[in-house]
Amino acid sequence: MTRACGFDFGTSNSTLGFADPNGPRLLPLEADKVTIPSVIFFSFEDDATYYGRAAIGHYVSGGEGRLMRSLKSVLGTSLIGEAARVKKNTFGFLDILGFFIGEMKRRAEAAAGKALESVVVGRPVRFVDDDAAADGKAQAQLEQAVRAQGFAHVEFQFEPIAAALDYERQVVDEHLALIVDLGGGTSDFSLVRVSPERRNLADRNADILATAGVHIGGTDFDRLLAMARVMPELGLGTTTRDGKRYLPTAPYYNLSTWHRINWLYSAEARRELASTRREAERPDLVDKMIAIVEERAGHRLVGAVEEAKIVLSDASEHTLRFAARHAAIETRMHIEHLTTAIADAVDRVAGTADETLRQAGIGRGEVDALILTGGSTQVPAILARLTAMFPQADLVRTDVLGSVGMGLAIESARRFGT
Numbered sequence: 001m002t003r004a005c006g007f008d009f010g011t012s013n014s015t016l017g018f019a020d021p022n023g024p025r026l027l028p029l030e031a032d033k034v035t036i037p038s039v040i041f042f043s044f045e046d047d048a049t050y051y052g053r054a055a056i057g058h059y060v061s062g063g064e065g066r067l068m069r070s071l072k073s074v075l076g077t078s079l080i081g082e083a084a085r086v087k088k089n090t091f092g093f094l095d096i097l098g099f100f101i102g103e104m105k106r107r108a109e110a111a112a113g114k115a116l117e118s119v120v121v122g123r124p125v126r127f128v129d130d131d132a133a134a135d136g137k138a139q140a141q142l143e144q145a146v147r148a149q150g151f152a153h154v155e156f157q158f159e160p161i162a163a164a165l166d167y168e169r170q171v172v173d174e175h176l177a178l179i180v181d182l183g184g185g186t187s188d189f190s191l192v193r194v195s196p197e198r199r200n201l202a203d204r205n206a207d208i209l210a211t212a213g214v215h216i217g218g219t220d221f222d223r224l225l226a227m228a229r230v231m232p233e234l235g236l237g238t239t240t241r242d243g244k245r246y247l248p249t250a251p252y253y254n255l256s257t258w259h260r261i262n263w264l265y266s267a268e269a270r271r272e273l274a275s276t277r278r279e280a281e282r283p284d285l286v287d288k289m290i291a292i293v294e295e296r297a298g299h300r301l302v303g304a305v306e307e308a309k310i311v312l313s314d315a316s317e318h319t320l321r322f323a324a325r326h327a328a329i330e331t332r333m334h335i336e337h338l339t340t341a342i343a344d345a346v347d348r349v350a351g352t353a354d355e356t357l358r359q360a361g362i363g364r365g366e367v368d369a370l371i372l373t374g375g376s377t378q379v380p381a382i383l384a385r386l387t388a389m390f391p392q393a394d395l396v397r398t399d400v401l402g403s404v405g406m407g408l409a410i411e412s413a414r415r416f417g418t
Helices: 052-060 093-112 132-147 159-168 218-229 250-256 258-265 267-279 283-294 298-311 335-341 343-360 380-389 403-416
Strands: 002-009 013-020 023-026 039-043 049-051 065-069 083-086 089-092 115-123 153-158 175-182 187-194 208-214 317-324 327-334 369-373 394-397
Touching: 002 093, 002 159, 002 403, 013 093, 013 403, 023 403, 039 052, 039 093, 049 052, 049 093, 052 065, 052 298, 065 083, 065 258, 083 093, 089 093, 093 115, 093 132, 115 132, 115 159, 115 403, 132 153, 153 159, 153 403, 159 175, 159 187, 159 208, 159 369, 159 403, 175 343, 187 343, 208 343, 218 250, 218 258, 218 298, 218 327, 218 335, 218 343, 250 258, 250 267, 250 283, 250 298, 258 267, 258 298, 267 283, 283 298, 283 327, 298 317, 327 335, 335 343, 335 380, 343 380, 369 380
Parallel strands: 002 115, 115 153, 175 369, 369 394
Antiparallel strands: 002 013, 013 023, 039 049, 039 065, 083 089, 175 187, 187 208, 317 327
């Protein structure tokens, strides 16, 4: 017996679930957890591959190996054609995506006790901004990776639409909802008409009034906060000894960007850092950068920045402390620092919300409910902007990590049956 499923492959976290006559449910993918971080760790010590929390645990504990995170971010970009070296092996990024997807399929099948051959995969409204060809290529790449793992039937649904389907199970009357899905890599909006009468219709296209998205998400907020508050501790913004130019920004950008960190571990990048140190007015700061790279502690550093961002969602200040060999960083962060660092990104997210309404010819005051899903909706600057834009709308907080997967499970039952 086979079963259809819904797969939310997220930049930061993933879920997989299915629907049966009792309703939709998410399957446990890591022990009893239904969410799993979208992370792979290739261990050089035991030649094993670890996923999710186990991958992060092995990396943070100092295990020698290679960590791959934010895998989804490479879709539709030039990075997808590059290869990653893991000891004596070389893998393309599509292969690495396949490793993760295949492992999720195996775990889900074990939990369900059924083979999974049909799947509705979530996708952002925009994989790539302002480039329809690259966006289409990104979906094709993801479909290729999914089919390679044994899914015979693969279809897609926008992630915010999936969140709307999950939300619609609880509505008691018809209203207009703006679905706000802010994940690790993208910010997506969908204006959807929801009602108890419509929830069982096979074709909901007429109820989707508009969709829009922008390639900004939680990992961008991590990068912006790192560039503003941490990279200056490593020499960003300082000059060469002759004072004629600033140090190159590219290494700091790469160290702040989840899916680019591994590039710094190449021999070429390390030679460039050594050259930068020789020219630097503050070689002591560049020494800290070099120590972090030599210890392959880049993901651990950005993980500390991500943690600071999360803490600042509830607290007004936080001290980031980080050590790698002889490199020690301590920097005080206030909520204002985070707000300032991501201000331009928040403007773009807000502009995308307005673009969604413009497409539908709807004013802000006509939106009845604001449905929030995705971890980045918890960032104070984002939440404050959205509630100011739609003061009359009911604010509905969903399961920020699970609602898309639940909606995709519902959609899989509609398209393929239970």
